[in-house]
Amino acid sequence: MEDVIKIEGKHKLKGTVRIGGSKNATVALIPAAILANGPVTICDVPDISDVKSLSVLLDFLGVAVDIRSSDTIVIDPQDMVNRPLTHDAVNKLRASYYFMGALLGKYGHVEILMPGGCYLGPRPIDLHLKGFEALGAEVKYEHGSYVLDAKELVGTEIFLDIASVGATINIMMAAVYAKGRTTIENAAKEPEIIDVATLLNKMGANIRGAGTNVIIIDGVEKLSGCFHEIIPDRIEAATYIVMAAAAAEDVVVENIIPHHLEALLSKLKEIGVEMEVDVDSVRVKGTSKLIGTDIKTLPYPGFATDIQQPLTALLTQAQGHSMVTETIYIERFKHCYELNKMGANINVMQASSFIEGPTPLSGTEVCATDLRCGACLVIAGLLADGVTTIHDIYHIERGYEHIIEKLQAIGANIWKETVA
Numbered sequence: 001m002e003d004v005i006k007i008e009g010k011h012k013l014k015g016t017v018r019i020g021g022s023k024n025a026t027v028a029l030i031p032a033a034i035l036a037n038g039p040v041t042i043c044d045v046p047d048i049s050d051v052k053s054l055s056v057l058l059d060f061l062g063v064a065v066d067i068r069s070s071d072t073i074v075i076d077p078q079d080m081v082n083r084p085l086t087h088d089a090v091n092k093l094r095a096s097y098y099f100m101g102a103l104l105g106k107y108g109h110v111e112i113l114m115p116g117g118c119y120l121g122p123r124p125i126d127l128h129l130k131g132f133e134a135l136g137a138e139v140k141y142e143h144g145s146y147v148l149d150a151k152e153l154v155g156t157e158i159f160l161d162i163a164s165v166g167a168t169i170n171i172m173m174a175a176v177y178a179k180g181r182t183t184i185e186n187a188a189k190e191p192e193i194i195d196v197a198t199l200l201n202k203m204g205a206n207i208r209g210a211g212t213n214v215i216i217i218d219g220v221e222k223l224s225g226c227f228h229e230i231i232p233d234r235i236e237a238a239t240y241i242v243m244a245a246a247a248a249e250d251v252v253v254e255n256i257i258p259h260h261l262e263a264l265l266s267k268l269k270e271i272g273v274e275m276e277v278d279v280d281s282v283r284v285k286g287t288s289k290l291i292g293t294d295i296k297t298l299p300y301p302g303f304a305t306d307i308q309q310p311l312t313a314l315l316t317q318a319q320g321h322s323m324v325t326e327t328i329y330i331e332r333f334k335h336c337y338e339l340n341k342m343g344a345n346i347n348v349m350q351a352s353s354f355i356e357g358p359t360p361l362s363g364t365e366v367c368a369t370d371l372r373c374g375a376c377l378v379i380a381g382l383l384a385d386g387v388t389t390i391h392d393i394y395h396i397e398r399g400y401e402h403i404i405e406k407l408q409a410i411g412a413n414i415w416k417e418t419v420a
């Protein structure tokens with residue numbers, strides 16, 4: 001038996017969608033909370049399976065997690081035990097790697113399985129490990145687990161060969177208790193990094209420069225509990241804005257930070273999507289004609305790799321050629337083969353997809369090979385003639401809270417079914 005999502009396309013969307021807290025911030029904030037010596041309250045936590053997997057891991061470590069309301073949790077690590085993280089839940093998401101930085105920072109020792117997450121081509125963690133080594137940790141890989149040990153963590157200068165989001169956050173967490181000053185150069189600048197630094201600073205850490213490419217962390221001796229509200233999910237927001245561009249009569253996407261979406265909004269304008277951008281919302285009315293364009297994914301503030309897959313569904317409806325080039329994950333194109341099953345005309349060569357449009361799409365059986373491929377297929381399903389059936393929806397559930405309910409509320413004909 002398997003749960004699938006079914007969508008009957010061609011229904012116009014009308015109404016308001018509220019965006020939840022950022023997945024990529026949340027999955028770092030939760031492990032970061034264990035660095036405190038008191039309860040940390042986090043609100044606007046998205047209801048996604050990645051959060052459930054992290055809660056299982058917290059429970060495994062003896063960390064108390066109190067669910068205060070539908071989106072507020074209190075994490076109390078005061079009775080925590082630093083057990084080897086050999087639980088299956090580690091493999092369910094990428095961000096389990098943040099327990100490396102957090103546990104190393106707090107205890108000077110961590111044992112953890114390889115992280116999971118979407119397969120987007122190779123996703124090494126060598127930069128995280130080099131950072132931990134530079135801080136004084138010994139890194140071993142034994143019996144399928146990473147084992148990290150440090151008698152003492154001492155601040156140092158770390159230059160990242162690639163501005164990696166995960167390595168930047170992980171090193172920041174490992175360094176909060178280190179002796180002296182750690183400087184991360186060529187740090188990633190994604191908004192989620194600022195959010196994690198904000199939480200750590202509220203706990204009592206001394207981190208400056210998050211959001212720029214040089215982050216300075218002065219080690220402290222104690223971190224306490226605090227209250228934190230997560231930033232809105234810019235990738236969920238982008239997905240609904242693209243959905244609206246594909247199928248809206250009149251849709252408002254609210255609880256967003258438009259500044260985090262500038263690369264997408266300027267591309268959408270270029271291809272002909274009419275939008276009204278307000279302080280914390282974007283309104284999209286029906287779009288008559290779309291024009292093909294070229295996109296290159298880049299680290300923030302460039303065009304996010306997580307958005308190229310959803311946008312590709314829209315580009316199948318644009319007049320002429322479009323080209324999407326990946327510079328972050330050069331194999332992140334499995335969604336193109338699924339779109340082709342629905343009638344798209346996309347060729348993938350090396351690190352680019354070449355889209356010829358417009359092509360009518362028709363509903364068929366497709367597979368969400370990864371999270372954003374799933375989002376892309378939901379958009380394609382809204383555009384398609386007939387019913388689209390999406391398999392492997394556990395990927396979608398990793399990152400989109402209540403996607404069926406949110407879309408039903410604005411007029412989409414989408415539902416979940418259990419099939420043999």
Ligand SMILES: CC(=O)N[C@H]1[C@@H](OP(=O)(O)OP(=O)(O)OC[C@H]2O[C@@H](n3ccc(=O)[nH]c3=O)[C@H](O)[C@@H]2O)O[C@H](CO)[C@@H](O)[C@@H]1O
Pocket residue numbers: 024025027094095122123124125126127128129162163164165166167188305306327328329
């Ligand atoms: C949980 C989370 O926040 N996931 C996001 C995070 O993933 P993640 O943090 O894993 O992505 P990174 O920013 O680390 O990856 C960027 C590039 O650096 C490479 N790299 C990274 C680390 C390393 O040690 N060695 C190395 O070579 C990667 O293979 C990739 O080509 O940022 C990606 C890039 O914006 C997003 O697509 C993911 O949604």
Ligand SMILES: C=C(OP(=O)(O)O)C(=O)O
Pocket residue numbers: 024093094095116117118120306371372399
């Ligand atoms: C790739 C993604 O997530 P993760 O890094 O958690 O696999 C994503 O959010 O698009």
